[in-house]
Amino acid sequence: MKTSCIRTLLFILLAAVMTSCATKREINRPVSIKNNPKREFRGAWIQTAFQSEYSKMSPDTMKKDFIRKLNYLQDCGINAIIFQVRPEADAFYYSEIEPWSRFFTGEQGRAPEGNFDPMAFLIKECHKRNMEFHAWLNPFRASTSGNTKFAESHIYNKHPEWFVTYNKQILFDPGIPDCRAFICRVVRDIVSRYDVDAIHMDDYFYPYPVAGMPFPDDKSFAEYGIPKGYSQAQRDNWRRNNVNLLISDLKRTILLAKPWVRFGISPFGIYRNKKSTKDGSGSETNGLQNFDDLYADILYWVKQGWIDYNMPQIYWEIDHPAADYITLIKWWNKNANGRPLYIGQDVARTMKAKQLTRKMRYERGLSNIQGNCFWPANEILWNNGHIADSLKKNYHRYPALIPAYTHMHDRTPKEVKKLKAEWAPNGYFLRWKAEQSETDPEKATYFVIYRFNDGEKVDLSNPSKIVTTTRNLYYKLPYEKGKTKYRYVVTAVDRFHNESPKGKSKKIKL
Numbered sequence: 001m002k003t004s005c006i007r008t009l010l011f012i013l014l015a016a017v018m019t020s021c022a023t024k025r026e027i028n029r030p031v032s033i034k035n036n037p038k039r040e041f042r043g044a045w046i047q048t049a050f051q052s053e054y055s056k057m058s059p060d061t062m063k064k065d066f067i068r069k070l071n072y073l074q075d076c077g078i079n080a081i082i083f084q085v086r087p088e089a090d091a092f093y094y095s096e097i098e099p100w101s102r103f104f105t106g107e108q109g110r111a112p113e114g115n116f117d118p119m120a121f122l123i124k125e126c127h128k129r130n131m132e133f134h135a136w137l138n139p140f141r142a143s144t145s146g147n148t149k150f151a152e153s154h155i156y157n158k159h160p161e162w163f164v165t166y167n168k169q170i171l172f173d174p175g176i177p178d179c180r181a182f183i184c185r186v187v188r189d190i191v192s193r194y195d196v197d198a199i200h201m202d203d204y205f206y207p208y209p210v211a212g213m214p215f216p217d218d219k220s221f222a223e224y225g226i227p228k229g230y231s232q233a234q235r236d237n238w239r240r241n242n243v244n245l246l247i248s249d250l251k252r253t254i255l256l257a258k259p260w261v262r263f264g265i266s267p268f269g270i271y272r273n274k275k276s277t278k279d280g281s282g283s284e285t286n287g288l289q290n291f292d293d294l295y296a297d298i299l300y301w302v303k304q305g306w307i308d309y310n311m312p313q314i315y316w317e318i319d320h321p322a323a324d325y326i327t328l329i330k331w332w333n334k335n336a337n338g339r340p341l342y343i344g345q346d347v348a349r350t351m352k353a354k355q356l357t358r359k360m361r362y363e364r365g366l367s368n369i370q371g372n373c374f375w376p377a378n379e380i381l382w383n384n385g386h387i388a389d390s391l392k393k394n395y396h397r398y399p400a401l402i403p404a405y406t407h408m409h410d411r412t413p414k415e416v417k418k419l420k421a422e423w424a425p426n427g428y429f430l431r432w433k434a435e436q437s438e439t440d441p442e443k444a445t446y447f448v449i450y451r452f453n454d455g456e457k458v459d460l461s462n463p464s465k466i467v468t469t470t471r472n473l474y475y476k477l478p479y480e481k482g483k484t485k486y487r488y489v490v491t492a493v494d495r496f497h498n499e500s501p502k503g504k505s506k507k508i509k510l
Contacts (some may be wrong), residue, residue: 011332027503038463040400040498041309041342041371043080044380045136048103049087049144050257055106059116066118069381070125076380076388077396080132082200082373085119086186089142089172093119093194097186123195130446130469131196132402134264135190138204139183139246143170149304155182164216166207173222174206174242174295184253185245191257195438198262199254203313205243206295208288215239239295251306260441260495262308262405266344266373269314269328271335283331285323302337308405310339311373315346317353325355329363336368340403343372351385360395370403373456396462401448404497412501413444413494419504423476428479432504434492441474441495446471448493450503454485460503469493482509 005496046069048054057065073081085092090101090108092118099109104118119135126133129365142148142156146168150156156170162182164173171304187199206215221235221261230238231346254261272282272291282289292294301307312332316323329343343363350356363369374380404410416432423429449467452458458464467488468475475490491503 028146035361035364036398036400036463038401039081039370039403039460041340041402042078042396042400043082043132043134043371043373044078044377045373045375046081046083046377048084048092048101049138051103054104055102056117059113062116062118063121063367066122069377070122070129070131072381073377074129074131076391078131078374078377078380079400080197081122081126081377082134082136083119083122084134084136084138085190087136087141088138088144088148090151093117093190095186095189097189098155099153102148103257107151108149109153120195127195127471130471133195133200134200134262135194135196136200137183137187137190139201140172140174140179140206141169141204142172142484146170166215167210168212169207171207173217173220174239174246175217175222175224177245180242180246180249183306184249187250187492188253188257191254191261193308196261198264198308199250200264200266202266203268203290203294203296205246206293208237209403210453211295213429228421236292236295240291240297243295244297244300247301247306248304260408262408263306263308264311265296265298265301265307266311267314268294269312269316269344270323271298271312271331284327287323293362297495299335299337300465302339305407307339308338308408309342311342311344313344313346313375315344315349315375316359317349318355326362329369332423333366333368339407340370340405341368342468343369345372345374347374347376347379347384347387350385350502351379355387356385356387356390356395358448399466399469400463401469401493401499402497404499406496406498409442409494409496409498411442412498413442413492414428415500415502415506416444416447416490416492419488419490419506421508426476428477428508428510430475430477430488430490430508431471432490434473443494444500445495446493447473448491448499448503449475450489450491452487454487454507456487457506458487458489460489460491460499477508477510479510485509 017399087103089098092101092104100111102108106113123133162172162176162179163170225238251263254263256262267286267290270285270287270289272289274280274282277283290298302310314325314328316325318325414435416434419432421430438444446469448469450465451467452465487505487507489503489505492500
């Protein structure tokens with residue numbers, strides 16, 4: 001698209017926003033379903049590694065900061081938070097397996113005041129806003145720069161033989177079965193004790209390679225690879241199988257603990273370069289590869305059903321000479337293989353290149369891409385390049401439900417019952433009843449409130465009619481003079497984001 005066309009489009013959109021009285025979701029607004037889908041994953045990564053501000057905050061200050069961030073991100077249409085809870089085989093949550101993170105308290109193993117648990121707090125606050133919470137773990141990393149002062153309780157001190165040093169990083173050796181079992185134990189602990197919506201891992205499996213520096217796994221290969229029939233020429237296959245085993249074991253671990261919790265991976269943006277493949281199946285790119293360099297066979301995991309969403313990090317610009325954004329999202333769209341596909345976006349690079357409009361419009365035209373995750377959340381919070389303004393006014397103008405994970409469960413929950421409007425001392429409320437259960441993911445988890453003008457056709461596919469989503473069994477109505485008629489519709493949505501088909505409706509004067 002030419003620059004002049006983009007400017008014209010932006011002018012039209014801005015004019016529409018400025019002339020509209022749609023400053024509140026309660027006000028009916030024109031809608032473009034194509035440009036504002038009803039279902040879309042809209043995530044943001046919150047990083048904790050190398051973030052020094054946490055160790056300087058008291059628990060009360062940190063709570064206020066988290067609330068500020070969540071409120072702002074929610075206003076920008078974000079419906080899922082991916083929070084880094086385990087940056088160095090340590091914890092931003094209470095754990096009897098791993099020590100408190102140095103990025104949290106300033107010293108690994110030092111407990112926060114009152115044993116404040118950031119993950120528990122964030123889960124509660126996210127769910128209060130009906131935002132998802134994805135617990136982000138770095139599986140094999142124990143020290144980001146090799147100089148971490150390990151707490152006495154750190155697993156490195158108990159099993160130093162599990163670890164190797166590579167490019168100044170201290171890492172679990174993926175070839176040792178006990179390492180994989182330990183990581184599964186950590187995930188089982190999180191899923192069992194916390195109400196997380198997903199376990200999330202990014203692109204750090206085997207480390208990014210350094211030229212002339214082989215990964216030091218001779219010992220584990222001799223002990224676990226060669227006895228299983230792998231030759232020296234097949235060491236790459238053995239390494240890929242080690243990661244395959246971790247991913248399959250993690251999926252099984254999650255299923256046995258809580259089968260509704262998703263497992264998502266955010267791999268490096270290039271699976272393989274076409275020139276590296278004999279069958280030409282890779283993308284027309286020239287860069288680091290998941291399959292060959294990180295030993296992460298993401299497509300295999302998708303095909304095996306081991307992961308529930310795939311979120312490749314397409315951090316490059318449109319027309320990038322080595323890794324063109326459009327080339328890559330088209331390639332991933334073609335290779336979605338029936339699993340939810342979201343795109344990881346680099347906010348700073350996108351806004352510097354002034355390509356947000358082109359990227360959002362292009363990917364929304366591809367059939368298998370169902371949303372985005374923005375890296376990092378801070379860039380939105382800083383409103384870099386006015387991205388927060390753009391999300392609010394245009395790309396996230398209307399609320400969006402997260403796409404349903406029908407591969408996990410494809411039946412809809414029961415409709416709500418006994419929908420009624422009634423006065424209370426603190427206002428006029430819409431109330432209803434529904435079957436709910438913390439241990440039954442098929443029952444209602446949250447509700448969608450729609451509003452239509454009197455006589456208007458009820459169309460639940462229209463996102464501009466969504467007033468809000470809530471986990472409460474009530475909604476406070478915006479009563480004014482009691483002279484204007486509206487029809488409200490309430491639907492139920494389960495833990496997998498399946499929505500009841502019709503909802504219950506009620507005519508109300510406001």
